[in-house]
Amino acid sequence: xxxxxxxxxxxxxxxxxxxxxxxxxxxxxxxxxxxxxxxxxxxxxxxxxxxxxxxxxxxxxxxxxxxxxxxxxxxxxxxxxxxxxxxxxxxxxxxxxxxxxxxxxxxxxxxxxxxxxxxxxxxxxxxxxxxxxxxxxxxxxxxxxxxxxxxxxxxxxxxxxxxxxxx
Numbered sequence: 001x002x003x004x005x006x007x008x009x010x011x012x013x014x015x016x017x018x019x020x021x022x023x024x025x026x027x028x029x030x031x032x033x034x035x036x037x038x039x040x041x042x043x044x045x046x047x048x049x050x051x052x053x054x055x056x057x058x059x060x061x062x063x064x065x066x067x068x069x070x071x072x073x074x075x076x077x078x079x080x081x082x083x084x085x086x087x088x089x090x091x092x093x094x095x096x097x098x099x100x101x102x103x104x105x106x107x108x109x110x111x112x113x114x115x116x117x118x119x120x121x122x123x124x125x126x127x128x129x130x131x132x133x134x135x136x137x138x139x140x141x142x143x144x145x146x147x148x149x150x151x152x153x154x155x156x157x158x159x160x161x162x163x164x165x166x167x
């Protein structure tokens with residue numbers, strides 16, 4: 001029997017000189033592969049999915065010094081607002097007049113799901129939050145990958161039956 005390895009998105013950060021590996025659900029990988037196939041982008045490594053810096057539609061912002069910088073966060077927020085505008089069923093406003101679905105709400109949902117399925121420290125570690133209590137939360141990459149596989153059901157929206165069975 002082949003051992004299941006979680007899908008990973010690997011990104012090197014030059015400011016902190018760290019490499020961060022983010023586990024993503026099979027559902028997200030399927031959507032990403034569909035997107036990449038429509039964009040005709042070749043996936044070079046099946047185990048790691050990389051964020052492309054050139055030719056993938058990342059918005060380039062020009063600073064006053066005319067330097068170019070890729071603004072991934074801005075691009076993701078813009079994509080989310082475009083989706084919300086195009087799908088009226090999910091573009092509801094909350095009692096404050098703001099969108100019910102917004103970028104930070106997705107992070108809050110992720111943390112809540114992982115905390116409910118496992119524990120808060122693991123959720124914080126996956127989100128790469130730096131806090132004093134995480135200094136003492138030690139987990140190697142292999143164990144972290146296995147724990148992610150154990151909680152993946154809580155992050156997969158399409159598999160609602162597993163979530164319903166837990167409540």
